Amino acid sequence: MPKRSKHKTLIRKRGRKVGQPPGTLVHVGEQHNENTALMLVNYNQDLYSEQTLQQVSDLDRNAYPEQVLWCQVQGVHDATVVQSLGEKFQLHPLVMEDILNTDQRPKLEIHEHYLYIVVKTIEFDPDANEARIEQISLVLGDGFLISFQEGSNELFQGVRNRLSSGRRLRALRADYLAYALIDTLVDNYFVLLEKFGDNVELLEEELLNNPNPATLAKIHHYKREMLLLRKVVWPLREVLVSLSRDESELVSRDTQVFVRDVYDHTIHIMDSIDTIRDLLAGMLDLYISSVSNHMNEIMKVLTIFASIFMPLTFIAGVYGMNFQHMPELSMRWGYPIAMGAMITIGVSLAVYFRWKKWL
Amino acid sequence: MPKRSKHKTLIRKRGRKVGQPPGTLVHVGEQHNENTALMLVNYNQDLYSEQTLQQVSDLDRNAYPEQVLWCQVQGVHDATVVQSLGEKFQLHPLVMEDILNTDQRPKLEIHEHYLYIVVKTIEFDPDANEARIEQISLVLGDGFLISFQEGSNELFQGVRNRLSSGRRLRALRADYLAYALIDTLVDNYFVLLEKFGDNVELLEEELLNNPNPATLAKIHHYKREMLLLRKVVWPLREVLVSLSRDESELVSRDTQVFVRDVYDHTIHIMDSIDTIRDLLAGMLDLYISSVSNHMNEIMKVLTIFASIFMPLTFIAGVYGMNFQHMPELSMRWGYPIAMGAMITIGVSLAVYFRWKKWL
Amino acid sequence: MPKRSKHKTLIRKRGRKVGQPPGTLVHVGEQHNENTALMLVNYNQDLYSEQTLQQVSDLDRNAYPEQVLWCQVQGVHDATVVQSLGEKFQLHPLVMEDILNTDQRPKLEIHEHYLYIVVKTIEFDPDANEARIEQISLVLGDGFLISFQEGSNELFQGVRNRLSSGRRLRALRADYLAYALIDTLVDNYFVLLEKFGDNVELLEEELLNNPNPATLAKIHHYKREMLLLRKVVWPLREVLVSLSRDESELVSRDTQVFVRDVYDHTIHIMDSIDTIRDLLAGMLDLYISSVSNHMNEIMKVLTIFASIFMPLTFIAGVYGMNFQHMPELSMRWGYPIAMGAMITIGVSLAVYFRWKKWL
């Protein structure tokens, strides 16, 4: 069975949080990076620039008029960074609290001047044969997008490349950028599902050819993974529905067409997760049945051996008795006759079991 | 068990797609044909004509005024064909992307000047005893219908025949043509379900008369097939509801009556799929129980043999002991008495098991 | 197990239908009668008359002003009869097609001048211990009701009697007649459910007293029957809801009160079906458990015999060895001591098993 990784607990610890007043900024989750990096991308149709800031205070929000500003925070364990950035963009204290708490459900909160979106990346860890989940918080405002995540932002390299390579993408507003990031995430879910789908089909073959206790543990493992994925993808649907119907001016009609496309993808993913779950449930039934079948096979062997040899051993035992008056013992053909009888009985029983289809 | 065909994976590969910007035209799915054929049917009440185009550029969209134009694309693996056709009819880039991706859920997208409909054909493959699914994309506009599919369009030969044979069908608009294609598909689902229904009822008989591990594998196989069918038919319902309520002028009121009729058929099909699923679930229970019953039978045989012969063998063993002072051994009637006792014990036990209904 | 009747397939054949253009009139289903009979009932408060027509063309629709006209078609396998009648009453081609196809789900279609209602009769066949389902199509118009069915219309004799016996019933319009027919059908469902309910409770008693493999097959049989009934009754609910809310002038307010009453009955029937299904599910669990219990009993017997006699047989075997130097063999009390030891061991083991509650 794949070893349970340390990183995967179904219920995340948020103990430090409890007892604190609402709005207290405390990081909840694992720390992946030592430092917090703040990467800035600003662009419009004519220019594209990337830079890494040392401190939040270096960021001048008004320095990029007529441009889209994309702040990427890597490492949300440092509450002060989130707080100073949050204050710069006038985020609600509860939003800052949620950014720090990486154990949120995907959700969309509509605030007056911005949207707060929580989504999850899922990465496949081939060693543990399981999914790794990380939270990404997006704050989408007028002309800016802030993305917060604990790990590295490698996943979005493709988006940055497309932006920098100067295509019509740069003419679009921050809402399209938000869409592009979510689209990237969801595309990645497909990769993951393919991995799981392949593994589950391999498992199915193993189940049909050579079921063993490890098969069972693997079925359990994948059921658990699917549970986890479902928990991540299910609420994302609502997020995308709300986003595609948002009537604030932050999401344009054109972008909403695209959001509906991602929405279709998540529906598709939910479908596939449910299909895999149904398949796993069927495989469990199959496993249990095949164990029963196997048991039947074993019992048949036992029963055949016992049923054939017990009568024979008994007969041998009878003629092994030491009574003085046993006329058969002194008969000339006693031994061959006894042996013949035994062979007859044995063969009859074998024929009987053959007729019963046990042999 | 029917061999798992290579073509049937629950989660389709779309790996090439991931990481590409939205709207990238990449074919996702299997390639069935070497070439892409473009077949053109144009008709009105007075004329009917079929032709095969070599290139998309040969198609002059405005050459068929007052006629219905039906473009049939066979083989969607060639992105350039889809793209140039799409541009000719001003399709949205995401629609073109979806046409190429043959792993879509059935859906209806309402665009300004056209409807985009994704449906699936299902064909029964008797060798693998399973359903083959293929995607058909329909673009229904004012005066034209474009159908995209990877495989051959044999299925629609009946529709073409009816069109050419000059009946009142040709007086109707492109929306009726779209309906006729979908109706053909759905009628085909019935054929498939009958096949599966028959096979499942045969399987039920096998289960009641001669359950064996292959029965179990077949139950699993059909459950899996039903899962797949359900995944195809379920979203079709929504497509047809939307279509029958569409308020654009692309679908006429008369056609909507017909669409509601197909809708009724899909409901019927869903019902039948669920009935078969329930039946298969019941058969699985039956199988597991019959395995247990069988085991009971085996155990009874074993227990009867062991219980009768063990005491007898023990007695024979006792009189096979070599003690010098065993008075029974030298008794004149020792041997017959011992044999009598053994027979009595054996018969008593047999009677006891008979009384317990084990014999 | 009750033998599976030939008439009962979950998925009806409609193969002849596939590939035909929509609106093609082809009978789908079994043929019960050789001939098609057309029985005519016309009445108003003052008169009541019954007649049997030889041909549809004999029917003059306008000959019964101010009367309710009830045409009863027995035997719908003859497409021409349905077609000529349909044309006389100006039915939509799809309606005629549905009348001929006796594998419809119960449904209500609201057309401009009439309502088309599909319902099902269920009859209990005591030989096969199962339900027989037949389709009845009703066309309710202004002043007329047409009922189509394949079998005989014996079931409605009660309604005809009540009509002819001159009560206030004849003052009511055709909608009340339609209600009266449906009410008769639904009342019949109760009779059926009582039969099944009784049989299931008998089965429950059998299960508690003497579970055997036939019990299992019966549970499966009744589950299957309930599946079938559910499929028939469930959509009837929607039919009745629509009928009781119909805003056309074809169903009067007074009749709607009665329709709501039948609606209550169908809810009740659905409840009962679900109760029986839950009960059967519970009985299956009980059966499986009782099989396991039985197995435990068998295993205990085996284990007790084996555990007691194996050690004893071993001891007897030891003293049956032919070593020249076995001092016990020549001891005066060797044999009684050995026998005593064996008896002690046997009794001790029996006491042990008694203490373990295995005896």
Next chain:
Amino acid sequence: MPKRSKHKTLIRKRGRKVGQPPGTLVHVGEQHNENTALMLVNYNQDLYSEQTLQQVSDLDRNAYPEQVLWCQVQGVHDATVVQSLGEKFQLHPLVMEDILNTDQRPKLEIHEHYLYIVVKTIEFDPDANEARIEQISLVLGDGFLISFQEGSNELFQGVRNRLSSGRRLRALRADYLAYALIDTLVDNYFVLLEKFGDNVELLEEELLNNPNPATLAKIHHYKREMLLLRKVVWPLREVLVSLSRDESELVSRDTQVFVRDVYDHTIHIMDSIDTIRDLLAGMLDLYISSVSNHMNEIMKVLTIFASIFMPLTFIAGVYGMNFQHMPELSMRWGYPIAMGAMITIGVSLAVYFRWKKWL
């Protein structure tokens, strides 16, 4: 297992009813009383009076102006009593039919001048360890309430006492009286659920300490009872919701507050029923597992005995062979060595099974 009482069939007989025209007054259900009693309570703030009428014709509906009139009919098997009372209060024929049919689902029917309410009392029968259900029909009109039931009206003695003891209760209208009766019924459901809850928890303890086949039958029995209760309580919810939102003038706003309180209670009861059902489902799983565990124990004992004694018996058998040339037999230490070998093998196997945790 508690004996199945004769009174408890899941599907009530209504055979006599079938085939009758709608509105025929026929009693459906069991008859508990020989006679039908008609008890009359009339009150207002100033007076309270109870009387028992001999005949329905003795009742003068208009003799109690400005008072609340409560007619209690005990014994609904006499259709004439219901009919004459129904005619006196101008009830719809279908309502009279439903009053006589004691196999109704709980429901609320809103008629022009009155409300018709069907509810159920549930009583715990400690002998059969099961619930007894009886139907109570309430007709609530302007200034009067009629309650119909087959059994005695002991249950409402508390309500009569409160009315007679002259509290502010008498100032309230008939709708409050109806509420008070329903409240009494629902309070009684709690008593019942406590009984079942206690019994189920006792059963759970029995299951953990000493599971036996009777435990299983009891689990099945309680599941069945819960099924029945659910069937009674579930539709009551809808009744109370409708009642609390009724916009006729028959139910005052003040009373609606109270009705909502009873509604909360029924929700609570549904919750508890579902909890008990979940618990019973869990107990069934536990039972099945414990049977399997037990089987494992038995099999271990058998396997240990067989595995230890079979090799030893074989060795003894070898030295019991009568070959003339068996050098071991004449060795001085043959016997002790053989015995030592046997003991070594036996002990090794015991140690092996101990290591495998089977001992």
Next chain:
Amino acid sequence: MPKRSKHKTLIRKRGRKVGQPPGTLVHVGEQHNENTALMLVNYNQDLYSEQTLQQVSDLDRNAYPEQVLWCQVQGVHDATVVQSLGEKFQLHPLVMEDILNTDQRPKLEIHEHYLYIVVKTIEFDPDANEARIEQISLVLGDGFLISFQEGSNELFQGVRNRLSSGRRLRALRADYLAYALIDTLVDNYFVLLEKFGDNVELLEEELLNNPNPATLAKIHHYKREMLLLRKVVWPLREVLVSLSRDESELVSRDTQVFVRDVYDHTIHIMDSIDTIRDLLAGMLDLYISSVSNHMNEIMKVLTIFASIFMPLTFIAGVYGMNFQHMPELSMRWGYPIAMGAMITIGVSLAVYFRWKKWL
């Protein structure tokens, strides 16, 4: 298995209540304190004061103008305290009844001048390894909040500290205070879920490494606990939704933002409960399968021993027969040949079982 605590019955006793008129004030539940304490907190932006009152009559409701008044009642078993307080604040009799009945579902009742909220605290009892549930009733009015609970109000010490430490919290109204209490409760649910989550994951490891009957009892125990938690948290969702949408002036818009945040938390908690339940269901399947696997192992050992030694013992028995004419017995190499045959047979069978993967 964790011992069932006396405090945990799924269906609480409310027997004393039944038969009483609605609005009767009787305590339902356990009594934890001997005395009833009434603690008073009053504050505004400038002051904060705590006091403990001896009697309800000492409380002058109008003595705290422009302040928030928080009355904390500890010990609701004394009906007179609740009644006099309820009358002072003009609560509806049914509200007072509900406060005394500590077996309510969480709910929100909107009254004219106040809101009545029922919530539950859950505490983890590490000895019994289970959750303890206590009811807290909140009455939120204009300028005051009354909290009723049976146990001590330690849980709210944090809220009192934050209030007294003079932060901006004191500027907020009573609705924020109510929110703060509910938030504290819900935060506590997380602590509990973490405990259960940890324990369930430990159990999962135990299940994979060393399944035993105690594992099964623990799975059952946790399923039961989850059932209980679900029952508490599920209705809380509705309470919070209603609260966040309340249109009375008792809950301000600002507070509603916070309430929605708690709502998100309860959704998260429900998710986690369902995840744990799914996990436990999977673990049960795993347990049952592992028992079957174990049984298979045992059976294999038995079958191997029996199948190898039975033929050998039979052969030894044959040559232990006492026939006078058995030529093999006097052969010079008879014994070694017989032994060789036996070894050959034994080894062949062992090889056969190895090939069958049973060894």
